[in-house]
Amino acid sequence: MKFSKLIYSFAGLMIGTALTIGLSAPSDAAEFDLAKARVGDGIPKSLTGKPGNAKKGRSTAIHRKKGNCLACHTLPAPEQADHGNIGPDLRGVASRYKPAELRLRLVSAKTLNPDTIMPSFHLKTGYHRVQKKWQGKTIISAQDVEDILAYLVTLKEK
Ligand code: HEC
Known part of the structure; x- marks a missing residue:
């Protein structure tokens, strides 16, 4: 993908994010301690207490x-x-x-790699200079994380 295109899709993502944040109340994610997470760790429990929907996850x-x-x-x-x-x-x-492991990667890619450019999709803290209205909010909801995860687990090597 060309860089200019990437920038455009990110502008889109930010707008989408703004819309999503408005709608998705921050959930109480895992009791899992992100600060202590290491490569190879994972978040074993569903963030919503229920399995996600793979079809919805794919479309998200x-x-x-x-x-x-x-x-x-x-x-x-x-x-x-x-x-x-x-x-x-x-x-x-x-x-x-x-x-x-996939759940942890979705929630907080930067826990595993502080230098990653992958967004930490469900991380509420640890950002700097966040505008007041976005503080404590996540990019996608806990339900979205579980739905995307349900989709990812279907992606097995043939
Ligand atoms: C801005 C770019 C970017 C976006 C957007 C992004 N990722 Fe990533 N992702 C990465 C990079 C780069 C890595 C490589 C590992 C790293 O940087 O820590 C990665 C790694 C991963 C991995 C581990 C894969 C492996 O084989 O090691 C998974 C799973 C993953 N991403 C899922 C997702 C999902 C699902 C989404 C959308 C909800 C997403 N990513 C959005 C950049 C991105």
Whole structure:
């Protein structure tokens, strides 16, 4: 994906994020201590207490103004053009990671890699200079995390 395109899709993501944040009340995520998390750790429990919906998760993941995973990743979604290659190809990702590891990556990619450019989709703290209206808010809701996770676990290596 061209850089200019990436910027545009990010402008879209920010607008989408603004809309989503308005709608999604911050949930009380895992009792899991993100500050102590290490590579190979995971968040074992569902953030909502229930399994997610893979179909909804797929549409959130590939939606340019929601998950926008395609800005950086390739997914098995032929209906969308221009998949990204900044991050690893996510086809077969469930064969490489356990669900708990994928959940942690979605909630807080920066816990595993402080230098990553992947957004920490459900992290409420640890940002600097956040505008007041966004403080304590997350990019996507706990339900979105669980739905996207339910989709990711279907992506097994053939
Ligand atoms: C701005 C770019 C960007 C966006 C948007 C993004 N990611 Fe990532 N992602 C990365 C990068 C880069 C990595 C490589 C690891 C790192 O940087 O820590 C990664 C790693 C991952 C991994 C681990 C894959 C592996 O094989 O190691 C998963 C799973 C993942 N991302 C899922 C997602 C999902 C699902 C979304 C959308 C909800 C998403 N990412 C959005 C950049 C992004």
